[in-house]
Amino acid sequence: MAATVVPEDAPDRGALILDRLFADASRRRCVTHVEHVPARVGTRVPWPVWADPVLVSRLRAAGIDEPWSHQALAAEHAHGGGSVVLATGTASGKSLGYLMPVLSDLLAQASARALYLAPTKALANDQLRAVRALNLTGVRAATYDGDTPASERDWVRAHATFVLTNPDMLHRGVLPSHRRWAAFLRGLRYVVVDECHGYRGVFGSHVAQILRRLRRVAARYGSTPVFVLASATVSDPGRSAGRLTGLDVEVVEDDASPRGATRFVLYEPPLITPWQPPAPPEPSRPRPYPAGRHPAGTQPAGSEQPAVQSTPSMQPRRSAVSAVVAPAPAGMGPAGQGESSIHGHAGASVRRSATAEASDLLADLVADGVRTLVFVRSRRAAEVVAQSARRALSDVSRDLVDRVAAYRAGYLPEERRALEADLRSGRLLGVAATNALELGVDVTGLDAAIITGYPGTLASLWQQAGRAGRNGQGAVAVLVARDDPLDTYLVHHQEALFGRPVEATVLDPDNPYVLGPHLECAAAELPLTEADLDLFGPVARTTVDDLVRRGRLRRRPAGWYWTHRHRPDVDIRGVGGAPVRIVEASTGRLLGTVDAATSHSTVHCGAVYLHQGSFYVVIEFDLDVAVAFVEADTPDWTTWARERTDIRVLDVARSRTVGEVALHLGTVEVSSQVVAYQRRQIVTGRVVGEEPLDLPARHLRTRAVWYTVTDGLLAEAEIDEDDVPGAVHAAEHAAIGILPLFATCDRWDIGGVSTALHPDTGRTTVFVYDGHPGGAGFAERGFLRGEPWLRATRDVIAACECAAGCPSCVQSPKCGNGNEPLDKPAARRLLEAVLRRLDPVGAGRDTSS
Known part of the structure; x- marks a missing residue:
């Protein structure tokens, strides 16, 4: 075994960035803790003897002389026919662990097929680019998602040997049309489930049932694919992967990749004094909250709401910075107020918003030529941070203004692809992004990651921090605390971040609200049989009986059948229906989309909508056709639902x-x-x-x-x-x-x-x-x-x-x-x-x- 040492200058790079970023004393006072994550050497091993020699030569030409030991171990398990989960750190090269067996088998057997599942289109496209860069003529790789033109879909079904898609398209596009995919399913050897730690909660439970449906349909065509899962470091990855797939899964979790030193900064924005209204008449005695109290026995209308109401999503991608999501107005003024903009008691001190601090940090880093990725909690916040940083940089250099951008869901496909290319090439120095860029997109050479608010789990925190320093160099990660109880707690209790094991991924495939609809889908694909019920879990029998009583399924000697002509409608992300389109009324131009569940809060009539730095006001919200019509405007106010x-x-x-x-x-x-x-x-x-x-x-x-x-x-x-x-x-x-x-x-x-x-x-x-x-x-x-x-x-x-x-x-x-x-x-x-x-x-x- 050969040991690879991290470049000697890697730690110094992070130290230099840190010294310059916090040279100002007032900013240093906001730092509550700096954790030094030391550099680590890597351990390489020889290529497996079964690895295709053409593949190995192409990988060597790409600069990979030998695999890390964890990559080789995972590849051996998969090649040997065993399902495996590779749970190692960010930028540890997990993709090579599954590409070795998958591509070797595709090159060795003309009939072999492989399916790759990613939680985001960006990640699937990134993997497609990596596979095509190897120039393997025996591998026909293609994406199959909502952006794939109809003219290309038939070619993918008929000719692609490596199909890269997402759980949504597998659920809605592949499984219901499995007969059109018969040749592909007959040759299916591998199913790769990338970033599987993201499949948690209700969304993860839906994906678990989709994978069971895939296994069932594949078995009808004579294939039993090996599942290869890639995960960030999580607690008990074997159990989580087993619940996700319904299979016994080997675990590879000893990370043998090198890592540059990272300095992880916990940062609490300073207190500020907000706007003071005219002084009210002196009250008879001070009260801890404003007048207008609710009498005893009534419910205060201020009860906190989840991000989604009727059918919420597991994705942590929505937050109060959206233009009109209750409750905090998203500031766009000179101070760049955002997430926790001034909305407390008059005259009380509040903290400067995390988005305002992140904007300032981003501008300073870009001005120093530091390639930086800022993670924010909402689409609105991505726009706010990018626009505020560009405004600050306009006083330094006009050239730098054009090297900062926002990246978020809701952009059109061509906009997303262009931004991804500019980020990879280095044309963009700074990007403010939602968690769409948290998951695996291979961007080398980043120097700093700014995390605007605790992302909800330690797994996500380390994923986002790991975007920096991906080529083994030293890096800086900064967690900027929001004005939030949990963020406040964490920046003052660093042991809760750096002394804790990463969480386990929690999902419940037996949730009847999840299982029932997927049993309907399965019956619509192929009649359910007694043998199928074991695949779907211990409560499948009682759930099927309930569906029969409700008239959703019908029992016949051959099994259970779906009783309706239309297909079951199952919303796996819990977004409550089709996305709402944002259309510019004067031109008919489609600006973007917003999910149905948050549309009532974000694009109601009168709402302010921000898209790529431009303001719009909603003039009509048509619920029947799911369209919000907007017109360009420059209001000096924002909206709060x-x-x-x-x-x-x-x-x-x-x-x-x-x-x-x-x-x-x-x-x-x-x-x-x-x-x-x-x-x-x-x-x-x-x-x-x-x-x-x-x-x-x-x-x-x-x-x-x-x-x-x-x-x-x-x-x-x-x-x-x-x-x-x-x-x-x-x-x-x-x-x-x-x-x-x-x-x-x-x-x-x-x-x-x-x-x-x-x-x-x-x-x-x-x-x-x-x-x-x-x-x-x-x-x-x-x-x-x-x-x-x-x-x-x-x-x-x-x-x-x-x-x-x-x-x-x-x-x-x-x-x-x-x-x-x-x-x-x-x-x-x-x-x-x-x-x-x-x-x-x-x-x-x-x-x-």
């Missing part, structure tokens, strides 16, 4: 009662409706108007965890009747912000409702629910870890230095009622009283220090 939410308890699965506190897990129905929007000035955040909206309500049946408290406990916590709504509302916001620390989820995957008196419980109640039909397991993790979850919630409130509540503790970036009412001191007293019942030993232990 307001939502109303109700929740109903349908059943209680598990409960635990300790004195005056009861903790429950069960099924609920959440009803939400966008009822109005506010116009807020960009620079000051001041509300300049509110308009009602007439949009239909959306309903979500899901799982929730909730706790109830008695009037006696409220009295013990010294919470007056008038203060109850503010106390429970603040406690709800903080609990939602902290739950991702205990469950593999994102704040945008969950929602909450708090009420002083709920009709179904008869008590003061705080709900936190999964933002996905049928649930995704997040609420259950909250129930199982109730004491540490609520203790961390109490701790983050106690540790925050603000007096009346801020986005770092109890204000929410997606509150549908503008963060009113909120009572931070009362929320802390409430949680302390709750913990004295649930966790009397640890109640007084403060984990915030």
Whole structure:
């Protein structure tokens, strides 16, 4: 075995960037911790004896003299006929681990076929480029996705030996038309599932059932493909991969690739003082929240909403920076305010937004010639960061302005391809991107990664940080904290980031809301048989019986048949229907798309829409045809949608009662409706108007965890009747912000409702629910870890230095009622009283220090 050493100058590159970036004392004061991730040598091994010699020669010509040992080990497992998951770090060369056996077999057998599944089109196109660059005439590789012209699809089905697609196209385009794919399926030898750690929650459960449908259809054509999965470093990758595929999977997780030194910076933006309104009349006594409190016994309308209402998505790609997603206005003024723009109590100190800080960091890095990728949480934020950085760079060099761009979903295919090419070539020095560029796109030579807000999981955090330094050089990664309880907690508790194992990928293929529709799809593809039920899991039999009772399937001697002429309609990403098209009214030009689930918040009539640095205002939103018509404008305000939410308890699965506190897990129905929007000035955040909206309500049946408290406990916590709504509302916001620390989820995957008196419980109640039909397991993790979850919630409130509540503790970036009412001191007293019942030993232990 030969050892490869990282270049000696790699660590110095990161140190130089760090010194220049934080040369200013005021910026250095925002750094809470710098973690040094040391360089690592790599271990190479000889090429496998079975590897095709032409392939090996092409790889050597591309600069790969020998594979790393983990690549060779995974390739040996796959070539030997065993399914395998390769779970190693970012930029560890996982693609070579599956390309060795796949391409060798395609070159050796003319009838062999392989299928590659990627979570994004960008990654599939990147892999296609890499395969074609090897110039292997015996391998006919092609993408098959929504961007593939109809004229090319027949060629792909008939002639391609290596088809690169995504789970959506497999679900909607390949499996329903399997007879047209008969030759391909008959020769199917390998199925590659790239970036499989991204298939989690409800989306992951859908993908698991799609893979079972693929295995079933392939078996009917006589093939039993080997599954090769590539994953970021996760906890227990074998179990996760096994649940995803339904197979026993070998695990390769010892990373033998070299790595340059990385300096990982935790950065908390500074406090600022927001706009001051005219002084109101002096109140009789100070209150911790504005007037207009809800009377006891009513639900505050400010209950926090999930990113998606009726059929949410698992993708962590939407956030409050979207032009009109409740609640934070996305600033575009000179200060570049964005994610947590000024929306707190008048005169209270809030932190400068993470997007504003990221914009400044990006501009400084680009000015120094540092190739930088900024990850943001929303499409809107990508536009904001790129535009703010370009504006700052215009004072330095006009040439640099054109070397910064935004990259996000919703762009047209040709726009995305051009941006990807410019980023790879180095023409672009700085890119602000959503997590579409988190997953595997091979961009070498990047020097820095800026992560704007904790992305929800450690796996995603390390994926994004690993985009920098991909050619073995030293690099810098910066986590810029949002004004959010979890971000605040993490930048002051570095051990929660650097001392923890990466999470396991959580998915539940047996979720009946997922399994039932896929059994319908399977029956529509080929009649279901008794033998098929084992493939679909232990609850398939009862689910099939239920579908028969409901008239969805019909039993015949040969099996179960789909009863309708139309195909089952299953939305695997939970986006609630077809994307809404954004059309410029004056020209008919298609600007982009937005998913249906967030369209009520983002493209309602009057909403501000931002596309590639240009502002538009929605003049008409046609729900029937899923089109939002816009016209170009330059408003000095942005829009903020307001939502109303109700929740109903349908059943209680598990409960635990300790004195005056009861903790429950069960099924609920959440009803939400966008009822109005506010116009807020960009620079000051001041509300300049509110308009009602007439949009239909959306309903979500899901799982929730909730706790109830008695009037006696409220009295013990010294919470007056008038203060109850503010106390429970603040406690709800903080609990939602902290739950991702205990469950593999994102704040945008969950929602909450708090009420002083709920009709179904008869008590003061705080709900936190999964933002996905049928649930995704997040609420259950909250129930199982109730004491540490609520203790961390109490701790983050106690540790925050603000007096009346801020986005770092109890204000929410997606509150549908503008963060009113909120009572931070009362929320802390409430949680302390709750913990004295649930966790009397640890109640007084403060984990915030």
